Every structure is written in structure tokens, then in C-alpha cells.
Amino acid sequence: MKFENVEKRFGDNVVLKDLNFEVAKGDRVTLIGPSGSGKTTILRLVMTLEELSGGYIYVDGEPLTHEVRNGKRVELGEKAQKQIRKRIGMVFQQFNLFPNMSVLENIIEAPVHVLGQSKEQATARAMELLESVGLPDKADAHPLELSGGQQQRVAIARALAMDPEILLLDEVTSALDPEIVGEVLGILRHIADTTDITMLIVTHEMQFARDVSNRVMMFDGGKVVEEATPEVMFTNPQHERTQSFLQAVLGNGEDQTGTR
Ligand SMILES: Nc1ncnc2c1ncn2[C@@H]1O[C@H](COP(=O)(O)OP(=O)(O)OP(=O)(O)O)[C@@H](O)[C@H]1O
Numbered sequence: 001m002k003f004e005n006v007e008k009r010f011g012d013n014v015v016l017k018d019l020n021f022e023v024a025k026g027d028r029v030t031l032i033g034p035s036g037s038g039k040t041t042i043l044r045l046v047m048t049l050e051e052l053s054g055g056y057i058y059v060d061g062e063p064l065t066h067e068v069r070n071g072k073r074v075e076l077g078e079k080a081q082k083q084i085r086k087r088i089g090m091v092f093q094q095f096n097l098f099p100n101m102s103v104l105e106n107i108i109e110a111p112v113h114v115l116g117q118s119k120e121q122a123t124a125r126a127m128e129l130l131e132s133v134g135l136p137d138k139a140d141a142h143p144l145e146l147s148g149g150q151q152q153r154v155a156i157a158r159a160l161a162m163d164p165e166i167l168l169l170d171e172v173t174s175a176l177d178p179e180i181v182g183e184v185l186g187i188l189r190h191i192a193d194t195t196d197i198t199m200l201i202v203t204h205e206m207q208f209a210r211d212v213s214n215r216v217m218m219f220d221g222g223k224v225v226e227e228a229t230p231e232v233m234f235t236n237p238q239h240e241r242t243q244s245f246l247q248a249v250l251g252n253g254e255d256q257t258g259t260r
Helices: 039-046 078-085 101-112 119-132 148-160 176-195 206-212 228-234 242-250
Strands: 002-010 013-022 027-030 052-057 066-069 072-075 088-091 166-171 198-203 213-219 223-226
Touching: 002 039, 013 078, 013 223, 027 039, 027 052, 027 206, 027 242, 039 166, 039 198, 052 078, 088 148, 101 119, 101 148, 119 148, 148 176, 176 206, 198 206, 206 228, 213 228, 213 242, 223 228, 228 242
Parallel strands: 027 198, 027 213, 088 166, 166 198
Antiparallel strands: 002 013, 002 052, 066 072, 213 223
């Protein structure tokens, strides 16, 4: 995945400007930075939930939404966009399950309607995934009958049911009670350990970032101000903005990085 001269504005508010970076297959990249620095916007752009104001995002060398031919902007056809989009999965802070569908229906919806799997095939895979997230007996439950942690585990299973090449994780534990954060992060760690899915992660859980990612990018003012391995970023950040951000996040006396 490649970001080339990416710009995103909301009205006069320039959130991302001239953003350039590449994410190799299998990379696990954590985005950190102060509130409002555009981390969620980056994930939403990749998911095509937001439109680019300028520049390009490429997935496997293919433009996500449009290309420029002979100096003119040409939108990708709907079919081509769908082809790319179905390779990307996202898990949101607020779960975003369909409340009127059962857990099983939530998981098989896209495999059946987007990938064209048979209901039997999709159901068999969904049951495997429910097993792997520790919820084999909840297939017929409705999301609102489940705890937040259980709903988030269903959301993870739903994303995996599409066999995504890229998984976007947006503050997936922020809406959860502290005692169940660990179980959800444990499942994501397992996915990171056992698959080669490329991950873009926005999280305040620095220990999780340290365990799972191989790269950490610090955003500020719409740009990447520093990039490093988690070991370096959390122990020896170079940029003054990174230092003050990490001090604010980690300066509560608790060691979230496992470095002290
Ligand atoms: N739909 C929208 N309409 C207008 N402004 C928006 C919209 N979405 C995001 N913004 C603005 O874009 C900026 C970046 O927001 P974004 O949510 O990407 O930041 P963030 O780094 O993820 O912050 P946080 O850590 O608080 O989630 C903010 O100034 C926000 O107000």
C-alpha cells in the first residue's frame, strides 16, 4: 500500500498534507499522535469511507479510487473499486455490527453478497472464526445481547471472514471496560502471530503496539514527524513532538511499553 502526496481537507481544515509513505505486505504499522492528528482519517481514506482531497492511495500498485490519464482525473469504475475494497477489512471502535442481524448473519453477510460464497460455505467458515474468537455458542445471538468485548470479537471475526489482505484497526479497545481489553488484544495478537495480514493500527495501547507492530509512525500537523521500530520509538524517540506526546501518554506512572 502506498500513500502518494495524500491530502485531506474538511472545509478549511487541512487534516493531512502531502503525506507519503509505503506499507509493505505483512507490515504491522501503528499510527500514534495527538488527538486530531488525522490517524482515523487515514484509515477511513483506505477504507474509502472518506474521499481524498488530493494525491493517491495505491493497493498493490493499483489506485484505490482514481487515476490521472492525460492530465485528467478518471474515477475507477465501481467494479474495480469493489475489487480493491473487498481486500481491506476494518474493525471500528464502536463495533458497528448490524443490530437487526444475528451474529452469524453479521459474519456471513459480506462473504455471501460480496464474495459470492454459498451460505453453507460462509457459515462453515463463520463457525470456525467464532470458535477462534471464543464465541462458538453465540452464532444465533443478536449483537445487543452481547457484552462490548463479545461484540468486538464478533466484529473481528466478521472482518476476517473476508480474508482481507489489509486489516485496519481503529482504537478497537477504546469503548471497552478495562478488564476485557486484554481478551480482545489477545485475539488480535494471535491473528498477528498466525497470519501475514498487513495491519494499520491506531491505538493508545502502547504495549500492544510494541508487541504487534514492526513500525510506528508519529503524526502531527498532518505529517509523519517520526518513524521507527517500536523498540526505538518507545525508548529513544528523536523528535521533540514524539517525546512530549509519549511523555503525556506514558507519564502516568504506569509502564505501558514494558520498557522499564
Ligand atoms: N467527517 C468530518 N467532518 C469534519 N471534520 C472532520 C471529520 N472527520 C474528522 N474531522 C477532523 O479531522 C481532524 C482529524 O481527525 P481524526 O479523527 O482523523 O484524528 P485522530 O488523530 O484519529 O484523533 P483521535 O486520536 O482523537 O481519534 C480533526 O480535526 C477532526 O475534527
